Amino acid sequence: MPGASLTLRGIGKQFDVSMTPAREAVRRLVAEGALFLSSSGRVSTPELSNERIEELAALRAMLEPELASRALPRAHFALIERLETINQAVSQMVARHDAIGYIRMNLEFHRTLYLRAQAPAMLMMTETVWLQMGPTMRALYGRLNRKEPPPHHRLILSALKAGDEPGLRLAVRADVTQGLRLLRG
């Protein structure tokens, strides 16, 4: 949960290692912005302000349409088929109210598409943004129980099939910003 605090010894015990590897993992996640490091060295999951959430949404809205656009020329039928399979899994997660599974599958959908962009640095930055929103997304998607799968995924898929680059950019941007609109407290 956002704001939950972590201890090196606790993590170490949880994974049956000493403090040293736990420390490394934690500090890496801090460097990526996925965990918050207090001035006294204590570590906790971040509680994002509304401004921060909107900033991260703006980053996604810049990065992800570009990744999708770069993936478009390389998106052959096998990829689109795989995306449709993942999208069905997303719908299943919505149906069974599995918030964590929903987030996982939703990001899997996006990552599978973006991998085709052959832009590793861009993809890594995008995943860093996702990581920063992780605890917040989990808390809020768990709270509200949706009935419908994300509507823009179908738009993304049809734009991919049609080779419609502006439409794809729009669909991705809409998917990203619509999902994040729910997080505004």
Add this chain to the structure above:
Amino acid sequence: MPGASLTLRGIGKQFDVSMTPAREAVRRLVAEGALFLSSSGRVSTPELSNERIEELAALRAMLEPELASRALPRAHFALIERLETINQAVSQMVARHDAIGYIRMNLEFHRTLYLRAQAPAMLMMTETVWLQMGPTMRALYGRLNRKEPPPHHRLILSALKAGDEPGLRLAVRADVTQGLRLLRG
């Protein structure tokens, strides 16, 4: 230099600490993409391929105009004056062929502007991109000896003074992509 290898014990000795803090610092820089971690755990500065350089340039071209645009409404005279001072320092570095000082001052110019954007996550991603290009920039700017200060800084300053948002975006994008065009080997 790009490709130079680093050892934990070496860094520790250099800064009069043990391996432990050296390891943490190195792993953080690896997480940020500033250092390269081989599969065997060895660490070195990265050697960027041309594709990677263009990708990082594309990231700068997306992020930095947005940051400048967000800073524009808050850019008062004191800030512009400070930017002009920094820009003079940039020119001095060019004049005395100080590649490191030039890179430092050039980024200082950009960071000073972007700080006004009140967008810490965006600024951090941008600085991460800078960090990834660090060794490569240093190697290449040291090699070629320029005579002229960066021409687009003046354009940025006049767009700031005029409150010209599209012009500012264009000037920033041009400054970023022009600087990076020199790095294409």
Add this chain to the structure above:
DNA sequence: TTGCGGTTTTTGTGATCACAAACGAAGCAT
């Protein structure tokens, strides 16, 4: 009940060590 000292426990930090894997150099064979 609430606020405040003082004590105890928890927690991160940095150092050191043993160990295994990877590297590099030297020697040998072709």
Add this chain to the structure above:
DNA sequence: ATGCTTCGTTTGTGATCACAAAAACCGCAA
């Protein structure tokens, strides 16, 4: 000369420890 093997050295990893700072706890007083 070149490629391969071998052996000594370097290097990262994870564990453990001492220490200091911070947090949590407890009891007491207003």
